[in-house]
Amino acid sequence: MEFFALIQSIVLGLVEGLTEFLPISSTGHLIIAGDLLAYTGEQAKTFEICIQLGAILAVCWLYRQRLLRVVAGLTREAGARQFALNLVIGVLPSAVFGLLLHTMIKEHLFNPVVVALAMIVGGLVIFLVERRERKPRIAEVEQMRASDALKVGFAQVFSLIPGTSRSGATIIGGMLFGLSRKAATEFSFFLAIPTMFLATGYDVYKSWHALAQQDLPFFAVGFVTAFLSALVAIKGLIRYVAHHDFTIFAWYRVVFGALALFYFLR
Template sequence: MSDIFIGMIMGFVEGMAEFLPISSTGHLILTGHLLGFEGVRATTFEVFIQFGAILAIAVLYWKRLLSLFNIQPLLRKEKKFNALHVLLGILPALIVGLVFYKQIKSLFQPEVVVVGLVAGAILMIFAEKKRPEPISTNLDELTYKQAITIGLFQCLAVCPGFSRAGSTISGGLLSKANYKTASEFSFLIAIPLMAGATSLDLVKNWGNLSSADIPLFAAGFITSFIVAIIAVFTFLKVLGKIGLTPFAYYRIVLAVLFSIFVLL
């Protein structure tokens, strides 16, 4: 199979799964195993194509991102989404990631992914069943307390397979945000965290690549970017109608498939 075709398949998986509550890590590992695309080169590629997904969110929410540089609403204590919300949303995971970086990397094992898929599914079902009446129906109504709560839930995603989107959206629902607000906040706080973590991993592994890898990486990046835009737009349209439970059941099915094709 050609590098470009592998890149497009893996890019499609990354773009589709990164911002949905289904674990992009689990999907990439399973897909890479089925394609025979594994090892240091594959790991570096999987890190790189995350930039395509990050760019998709930056394009979709560029106005919101630019507004974060305006500190006037923050200084005036206006009830408006601002940079402090984002900071509170990323701070817990940032601290955990920096303090336990080596330990977290050691968790990237197939068995841990299976546990994360199932545990994340249970959390999503719980959040769906126990979610209170929302008090925040858009980002400008999100409180600082809700932002830090969602940030704390994001720490669960250090476990591979748990899903960053699944944990943050669940945390948003339980902290009284509606589906759309929880999802959009999840997308926005992903940008600095993913960009930082991805850059760090990429710098450490860049020496393992050569110019011959450019077609593979380009195909994966472009496909990831395009698919992520479509996936996010579609996800926001359907989430309020179907909720998190179908995604949770899908994760359990994926855990079974993962066990069969990767662990056995």
């Protein structure tokens, strides 16, 4: 693998891992970073999806004991079955709309201008939500009902628009529907697991023709980099939400989106 290709893979892996679980849009950052690094096209889109799997595996690793307890309790614990059911229900809306709109989104919305606009709009939404006075009715993920999971699932559909942020849509959506900031953040992590496994598998299946054996090292470096950097980002976000709101991410989105819009429209 050439040196510049190695740098591309590492940078994009870092961007993915550090932004996947923050409400600032990993896909949006990857599209813009890929444009700046001159890595665009069909293969680039598939690479971006694949390295997201590395970030999702970081969630699986950090929450492995909790996930294993759920799996072990499926046959005997109502709480474990409800948790698993909530994940299935939560992923259904984006799975359905993703299948229906997959081609259109990849062909028409994967561009820096759409990302910049979505970043700004998403930032303004966070501002509005954080300004509202609210008293969460759900403090922990385990208290969620199927109806709560479905509402968050429909909020996640908005993340199909590049630049919106999957984590941002689910966290802010969860808060709007009565989840505490901690519960909304954790459910966003868990919901990412089936969502991104399905998205990655489907995208690789559809784009298999664009891959070649010589691409494997490039994909592997990005994958591992995304995994390691996501570990850092997840731990940092959990500590952050214990004492802060998401206003700083709203400011970041608006400023970053405005700068990106100026750069790509100049």
